[in-house]
Every structure is written in C-alpha cells, then in structure tokens.
Amino acid sequence: MKKHVYAYLLVWSLLFTTGCATNKAIQEFTTASASATSRLPVLADDLSESCIRQNQYLAIRVGSFDPLRLRQESETKCIDFQSSEKSFVIANKVLVNYLQTLGKLAGGDIVTYDKNLDKLVNNLGGTSLIPKEKVNAISAVVSFLGQATANRWRRKQVGKAIAAVNTDIQTLISTLSSIVTKDYFQLLQNEQLAAKNLYLGTIKENQKKEPVTIILLQQQWDREFKVLEDRKKTVATYGEILTTIAQGHQLFADKRTTLNKKAVKKEISGYTARLTPLISDINDTF
Amino acid sequence: MKLTADQARNLSRDYFDLAKALGEYRFENFDTLTAAKRKKIEEFERLLLNLSTSFTATAISISVTDLTPVLERVGEVTKQMQKAINNLQKIDQVFKVAGVAVQLAGAILSGNPEAIFKAAEDSATVFS
Numbered sequence: 001m002k003k004h005v006y007a008y009l010l011v012w013s014l015l016f017t018t019g020c021a022t023n024k025a026i027q028e029f030t031t032a033s034a035s036a037t038s039r040l041p042v043l044a045d046d047l048s049e050s051c052i053r054q055n056q057y058l059a060i061r062v063g064s065f066d067p068l069r070l071r072q073e074s075e076t077k078c079i080d081f082q083s084s085e086k087s088f089v090i091a092n093k094v095l096v097n098y099l100q101t102l103g104k105l106a107g108g109d110i111v112t113y114d115k116n117l118d119k120l121v122n123n124l125g126g127t128s129l130i131p132k133e134k135v136n137a138i139s140a141v142v143s144f145l146g147q148a149t150a151n152r153w154r155r156k157q158v159g160k161a162i163a164a165v166n167t168d169i170q171t172l173i174s175t176l177s178s179i180v181t182k183d184y185f186q187l188l189q190n191e192q193l194a195a196k197n198l199y200l201g202t203i204k205e206n207q208k209k210e211p212v213t214i215i216l217l218q219q220q221w222d223r224e225f226k227v228l229e230d231r232k233k234t235v236a237t238y239g240e241i242l243t244t245i246a247q248g249h250q251l252f253a254d255k256r257t258t259l260n261k262k263a264v265k266k267e268i269s270g271y272t273a274r275l276t277p278l279i280s281d282i283n284d285t286f
Numbered sequence: 287m288k289l290t291a292d293q294a295r296n297l298s299r300d301y302f303d304l305a306k307a308l309g310e311y312r313f314e315n316f317d318t319l320t321a322a323k324r325k326k327i328e329e330f331e332r333l334l335l336n337l338s339t340s341f342t343a344t345a346i347s348i349s350v351t352d353l354t355p356v357l358e359r360v361g362e363v364t365k366q367m368q369k370a371i372n373n374l375q376k377i378d379q380v381f382k383v384a385g386v387a388v389q390l391a392g393a394i395l396s397g398n399p400e401a402i403f404k405a406a407e408d409s410a411t412v413f414s
Contacts, residue, residue, distance in 0.1 A: 047346070051339055058332050080343040087350035094357045094364070101367045105374075150374060157370040165363040168356045175349050175356075178291070183349075186298050186342045190335055193306055197331060204316050 023106045023154065025268040026252070026259065030103030032275040033245045034096045039282060041089045043180065043238065046231070048085055050187040051078035057194035061201060088179060095172055098165070099245075106158045159256035166253035173246040181239040185232060192228050195221065237281045244274050291348040298341035305334035 055074035064070055199221035207214050248271035255264045289297075312319065312327045319327070 051343075054335070054339060058335070061328075061332075078343075080340075080347060084343065084346040084350055087353075088346070091350060091353050091357055094360050098360050098364045098367075101364050101371070105367045105371050154370075154374060157367065161363050161367050161370075164366075165360055168359045168363075171356050172353065172360060175353050178295075179346055179349055182295055183298075183342050183346050186295070186302065187339065190302060190339050190342075193302070193309065193335060197309060197328065200313060201328065204313065 023151070023158075025265040025272070026106035026158065027103040029248050029268050029272045029275075030099045030106070032272050032279065033248065034099040034103070036241045036275055036279045036282070037092055037096055037099070037176075037245070040092045040176070040180070040238070043184065043234070044085045044088045044092070047088070047184055047187060048075075048078045048081035050184070050191050051081050054187070054191045054194040057191070057198040061198045088176070091172060091176060095169075095176070098169070102158065102161065105154060105161070155259060158252075159259065162249070162252045162256050166249060169249050170246055173242050173249075177239055177242040177246075180242070181235055185235050188228050188232050188235070192225065195224055195228075234282055237278050241275060241278050241282070244271055244278070247271060289344060289348065291345045291352065294341045294345035294348060298338045298345060301334045301338035301341065305331045305338065308334070 052071070052074040055077050056070050059070055059073065064073075199217055203214050203217055203221075248268065251264070251267055251271070252259065255261075255267075258264055308327055308331045312324055312331070316324070
C-alpha cells in the first residue's frame, strides 16, 4: 500500500513539475513580449513628429523662419498622423494586455497551496491519532492532486484562448509591424530627403559665399542624418521583435495540446532568448 | 474604388522614388541648370514628397481602421482569460477552505484543545 502511494505521488509530482515548467516558459515569453512592445507608443509618437520635421525642412527651404508659426502649420498638415497614432497606441495596448493576461493565466503564481499545506502539516503532525508520516503522505497527495487539477484546467484555458485568437493575433502583429517597418520607415526616408534638400541645396547655393557657415551646416546635417539612421535601425529591431512574437504565438497555437512537453518548452525558451537582446537594443534609441 | 493599405504604401514609395530621382538630377546638374529650372524641379520634388507622406498617412489610417474587429475579438478573449484567472483564484480559495477543514478535523481527532482552538481560529480567518 505504502509503495503504491509513493509511486502515485511520484507520477503526480513528475506531471506537476513538467506542467509548471512549461507554464513558466510561456510566462517568460509573454513577459518579454509585453516588455518589448510596451515601448512602441514612444515610437508611435514619432509618426507625426517625423511628418512635422519634414514639413519644417521644406518650409525653411522656401523661406519660412518663424519657429512658432512653422510648428503650428506643420502640425496642421500632419494632423492625420496624430489620430492614427492614438489608434496605433490602442491596438498595441490590446496586444500588451492580451500577452500579460495570457502570461498570468499560464503562470504558476495564481494558485498558492504550498504555504497552506505546510501549515496544515505542521498543525496535524505528531498527534497520537494521526502519525506524522501518514500526515505527510496525505498532505502531499492532496497538494499534488490540487495543483495538478488546477494546472490541467489552466493549460486547457490557455490552449483554448490561444486557439480562439491566434489568427487575430497574427493579423494584429502583422499590421503593427507594417506600420512600423513600412510606414514609419517611409516617413523617416521622406524626412531624410527633405533634410537633404534643405541642407545640400543651401550648401550648394552658398558654398563660395559663406564657407565657415557651410561647414557648420554640413556638421548639423551629419548629426541629423545619424539620428534618423539610428531610428531606421530601431525600426528593423522592432520588425524582428514583432516577427518573433508572432512566431512564438504560432508555436503556442500549433503545439497547444503538447505545451507541457519538454521539447516545446525548449522551443518557447528559444524565442524568449531571441527577444531579450532585442529589448535592450530598442531601449537605447527610444 | 477604395485604396488598400498596401496600394497606398506602394504609391507612397513610388512618389518618394520620383522625388529622390528628381533631387539627384538637380544636384548632379546643379551648375548647368539655370536657377529658374532648379527652382521648378525643387517645387516638383516638394510636391511629390508631400504626396508620398500623404499616402503613408492613408496607409496607416486604413490599417488601423481595418484592425477594429480584430481588436474587439482579441479584447473579448482577453476578458475571457481574465475570468479564467478569477476562477483560478476561486479554486485557490476552495483549496484554502478544504485545507483548513482538514486541519480542523485533524485537531478534533487529536483531542488537543489548543490545536482545536488554533484550527478554529484559522478557519475563521479563511471564511471571513
């Protein structure tokens, strides 16, 4: 009988350990994903700012030098971007909320039996009617059964949610990615071209008359060019981040019935490992 | 006919390419072009660049508008998951209650008044 109980406990403990580890892998992935995308609103703010800077370059080139008026007129011209920015931020928030909730549901920190059962064992143990070793065995069985039931239920809910929403998550991430990697990138390109028209045009027209001013102008152009190049690199990093999140979520969907397998856990951790260095890259620019 | 986001993106890129090509021509032939011709080309560049930016604004606007039903569905699933989390917290409470009940039973079985008192006190905390 005793052997039977121990064997039973061993099976449950193995099941429990595997389940928990996988949930932890999902939680780590969703935490990294949410952290990576939580800074996207900062980038979104630059959609209209890039448009404004572009307009300012073009306006200065035709002789408009009043900074306040220049700003106001450019803001008016870029008003469409401001409303799109709000929608972009909302869409990103929906993604971050989903990832955080998925991580919370998958994570092992919601149900806490251990302290309770430790207390139970302490209070029950050593009495004359219930020998200590029996108390331990009973408590362990209750604990494992409880944890395993909750984990199975949790895994089922996680799988259900992932299956229901995977197509939409892929669409959402793909749209965010297109706005960042194609549209924002295009705006940066346009801004760079507007800057070139202002600086190079002015340099060419005045290089013989004002050589010292031209050197300063060239330096200013170089600095602005570098800032925009850095932003373009960040755009590429965000592209990688969003692709990795989409691939990780696709893996969840494809393997939703075997999320407790060691090999799947390893694959999930691989995606998390890919995200971690990318997060520090973007934090340096925005 | 309504534009798609990708069509607007392609137009944005095409207008940018044209503006860029005109600019390259203007700077490469800066000394041979008259000031009036340079000015005319630059006006075209400005116009093309503004159109490129407008098409980008259109692409973003179409993209975020198309997302509306997607966001609603993702939001709904997130709510369902939140409910599931609340249920898990309820399960936690059930286990706490069960744990205290077992503890109380054990104390009663032990016949130890101190343990019974302690277990009863714990039960009160859980049920409160």
